[in-house]
Amino acid sequence: MLEWGALAAFLAAAVRVGTPLALAALGEAVAExxxxxxxxxxxxxxxxxLGGALGALAYDSAAMGVLVGxxxxxxxxxxxAFFAVVLNVDQIIAGTAATVGGLxxxxxxxxxxxxxTGTQLSLPTLAPVRVPLLADLPVIxxxxxxxxxxxxxxxxxxxxxxxWLFRTEWGLELRAVGEEPDAAAAAGVRVRWTRFxxxxxxxxxxxxAGAHLALxxxxxxxxxxxxxxxxxxxxxxxxGRWHPLGVLVASLFFGAxxxxxxxxxxxxxxVSYQLVLALPYLxxxxxxxxxxxxxxxxxxxxxxxxxxxx
Amino acid sequence: xxxxxxxRMAGWxxxxxxxxxxxxxxxxxxxxxxxxxxxxxxxxxxxxxxGPVSDAGWYAGAYEGLLALRDTFGAEISHQQTRTPGEYDExxxxxASAGYDLIFAHGFEYQDAAIRAGERFPDVTIVVSAGGRVSxxxxxxxxQLEEGSYLAGxxxxxxxxxxxxxxxxxxxxxxxEGTWLAFEAGARAERPDVAATVTWIGSWDDxxxxxxxxxxxxxxxxxxxxxxxxxxxxxxxxxxxxxxxxGREVWALGMNRDQNAVAPDVILGSxxxxxxxxxxxxxxxxxxxxxxxxxxxAGYGNGVVDFVPNPEQIDxxxxxxxxxxxxxxxxxxxGSLEIPRVRFVEGAGG
Numbered sequence: 001m002l003e004w005g006a007l008a009a010f011l012a013a014a015v016r017v018g019t020p021l022a023l024a025a026l027g028e029a030v031a032e033x034x035x036x037x038x039x040x041x042x043x044x045x046x047x048x049x050l051g052g053a054l055g056a057l058a059y060d061s062a063a064m065g066v067l068v069g070x071x072x073x074x075x076x077x078x079x080x081a082f083f084a085v086v087l088n089v090d091q092i093i094a095g096t097a098a099t100v101g102g103l104x105x106x107x108x109x110x111x112x113x114x115x116x117t118g119t120q121l122s123l124p125t126l127a128p129v130r131v132p133l134l135a136d137l138p139v140i141x142x143x144x145x146x147x148x149x150x151x152x153x154x155x156x157x158x159x160x161x162x163x164w165l166f167r168t169e170w171g172l173e174l175r176a177v178g179e180e181p182d183a184a185a186a187a188g189v190r191v192r193w194t195r196f197x198x199x200x201x202x203x204x205x206x207x208x209a210g211a212h213l214a215l216x217x218x219x220x221x222x223x224x225x226x227x228x229x230x231x232x233x234x235x236x237x238x239x240g241r242w243h244p245l246g247v248l249v250a251s252l253f254f255g256a257x258x259x260x261x262x263x264x265x266x267x268x269x270x271v272s273y274q275l276v277l278a279l280p281y282l283x284x285x286x287x288x289x290x291x292x293x294x295x296x297x298x299x300x301x302x303x304x305x306x307x308x309x310x
Numbered sequence: 311x312x313x314x315x316x317x318r319m320a321g322w323x324x325x326x327x328x329x330x331x332x333x334x335x336x337x338x339x340x341x342x343x344x345x346x347x348x349x350x351x352x353x354x355x356x357x358x359x360x361g362p363v364s365d366a367g368w369y370a371g372a373y374e375g376l377l378a379l380r381d382t383f384g385a386e387i388s389h390q391q392t393r394t395p396g397e398y399d400e401x402x403x404x405x406a407s408a409g410y411d412l413i414f415a416h417g418f419e420y421q422d423a424a425i426r427a428g429e430r431f432p433d434v435t436i437v438v439s440a441g442g443r444v445s446x447x448x449x450x451x452x453x454q455l456e457e458g459s460y461l462a463g464x465x466x467x468x469x470x471x472x473x474x475x476x477x478x479x480x481x482x483x484x485x486x487e488g489t490w491l492a493f494e495a496g497a498r499a500e501r502p503d504v505a506a507t508v509t510w511i512g513s514w515d516d517x518x519x520x521x522x523x524x525x526x527x528x529x530x531x532x533x534x535x536x537x538x539x540x541x542x543x544x545x546x547x548x549x550x551x552x553x554x555x556x557g558r559e560v561w562a563l564g565m566n567r568d569q570n571a572v573a574p575d576v577i578l579g580s581x582x583x584x585x586x587x588x589x590x591x592x593x594x595x596x597x598x599x600x601x602x603x604x605x606x607x608a609g610y611g612n613g614v615v616d617f618v619p620n621p622e623q624i625d626x627x628x629x630x631x632x633x634x635x636x637x638x639x640x641x642x643x644x645g646s647l648e649i650p651r652v653r654f655v656e657g658a659g660g
Contacts, residue, residue, distance in 0.1 A: 006529065009525075009529045013522050013525065013526065016522065017518070017519075017522055020518070100393075103393075107362055107391075110364060111362075111363075111364050115364070116363055116373060117364060117365075117366060117370035117373055118362070118363070118365055118366045118541065119366050119572060120366065120544045120547060120548075120572045120573055213518055217517070217518040217521060217545075218517040218518055218521060218544060218545055218548055219544075219548040219551075220517065220544045222362070222364070222515065222541035222542075222544055223361075223362030223364050223515065223541060224361065224515040224541065225518065225541070227513055227516035227518070258519070258522070259522060259526075262509055262511075262519075262522050262523045262526040263526050263529075265507070265509040265510065265523070265526070266476070266507055266509055266523070266526035266527045266529065266532075267530060268505075268507045273510065273512075274512070277512070
């Protein structure tokens with residue numbers, strides 16, 4: 001049975017695994033609310049990881065690494081948005097190109113900089129920061145409030161984005177663009193500009209997620225270290241029902257499932273780890289099918305604007 | 311460029327353009343129509359990897375092997391990293407039809423595509439590292455890494471204080487499972503009551519997942535942790551390093567390539583495959599016409615597999631452990647030491 005100490009360790013692992021998902025998924029949720037599905041955030045994530053590593057090395061500061069990582073993720077996102085939003089290229093195709101391109105370019109840059117056969121970098125890492133008082137709570141204190149500051153960024157962004165999307169005029173405009181872009185345009189909202197900014201914001205957050213991966217989780221960069229988290233983040237957005245608070249909870253749930261299968265295997269329990277890993281995806285499918293509350297995508301999601309007559 | 315060539319280029323141009331963008335290294339220009347086997351014609355060798363060669367491990371070793379073939383035989387070389395199984399056939403096709411003589415496909419996952427390509431291009435020889443299928447021109451190159459892993463297990467068994475050791479594995483495929491069973495047996499040989507646990511993370515490159523898996527093993531009391539992954543190994547070393555910073559006496563072991571210099575502060579030693587030497591040796595045999603129709607085994611006996619202690623930590627080794635390791639090496643060389651092996655080559659009992 002799980003003792004308290006083991007439970008705290010498990011929760012801490014769940015938060016660590018869930019945080020890059022949360023950061024990427026919060027950004028993706030904003031982009032999707034504006035009608036843009038950016039499957040290129042995998043490319044932004046890996047660019048953010050490399051940017052984070054290079055920035056941290058260059059400035060000998062993990063915080064600067066996070067900043068450079070955000071910039072790298074943003075750069076990939078701007079390329080995507082130029083094709084998907086400005087040129088109205090199919091969003092899935094543009095996103096695939098951003099992902100493949102991001103993985104390829106980061107590999108080429110890494111090998112050019114650190115040699116073809118690679119090495120483990122010693123990066124300045126994002127050390128855990130104790131939040132006074134909260135970190136002293138039993139069991140959950142250490143797990144939730146003794147983490148890298150990028151984790152707290154995710155905690156704070158979720159309610160901030162929820163307020164921004166649902167309580168401000170800008171948020172209303174953004175959602176209008178994602179639901180009824182024609183009506184929004186008629187009301188004077190700049191549809192493409194809104195989508196461009198939302199996508200760029202999301203990509204920058206994916207870059208932060210990548211930097212967190214390199215600087216808080218791994219302590220190094222390695223090729224392909226994003227390992228599909230961008231795609232998982234897209235599933236997280238669905239399970240979180242396009243609501244920032246839901247997205248935060250959903251990403252912690254995905255993190256918990258991953259952490260759980262490591263704990264089960266480390267205890268030598270003969271449980272099918274694939275099944276444990278599949279659990280959040282089954283729930284995501286259930287959410288899409290409408291069995292877990294109401295999950296409805298923004299009406300204009302993945303639809304170009306203005307739509308060409310056909 | 312001939313007209314036929316241009317047509318073909320148009321056909322797979324889109325895919326190879328992506329592959330190029332995804333990290334194609336090397337000197338192949340893909341412009342020749344057929345293989346030139348006349349005396350003195352340069353040997354043309356290609357390498358396929360399913361992951362980045364910057365992993366400081368399994369794929370990095372293969373890339374070094376490719377460079378060794380260039381330096382030893384003056385071979386023209388080319389490397390391509392395939393991203394998805396859908397690219398395997400395309401990659402074989404592009405190299406075989408461009409007149410490459412030898413294709414090293416570095417991984418179990420290539421075996422079926424290799425057989426298909428071998429049937430279609432009888433003039434090319436394909437060497438599949440850890441492959442399980444044989445034909446006249448498709449040769450599995452079986453690294454008996456379980457021998458190095460067994461020796462690493464002995465080191466783990468000697469060093470553990472808690473009596474618990476662990477492995478972080480990539481994907482549970484037969485060659486990886488073989489290294490795990492041998493590691494466990496080696497640890498038992500040195501300390502019969504040892505408890506050994508393996509965690510499979512389902513990926514070879516996911517550094518963060520490997521780190522979490524290693525932390526979970528450490529949380530359960532494991533104090534010597536080996537891996538069998540590629541780039542994800544960095545996560546294992548990082549987890550061990552952080553645990554040491556928290557005051558736990560934990561050690562890591564490297565695998566596939568000599569990783570002692572990757573994290574000299576935490577690695578006791580590495581179970582190594584000298585992949586470059588195996589590539590050179592099999593190429594020499596191939597030139598002599600002795601390769602084809604049967605798997606090629608490379609283990610401790612022919613100097614390819616071994617365990618290499620980290621020179622920075624060798625002082626911590628108990629003297630009798632070094633003696634036990636030497637005895638085990640002799641047993642591996644003369645075949646008197648039985649260790650667990652997972653046999654996966656069809657019809658070869660290998």
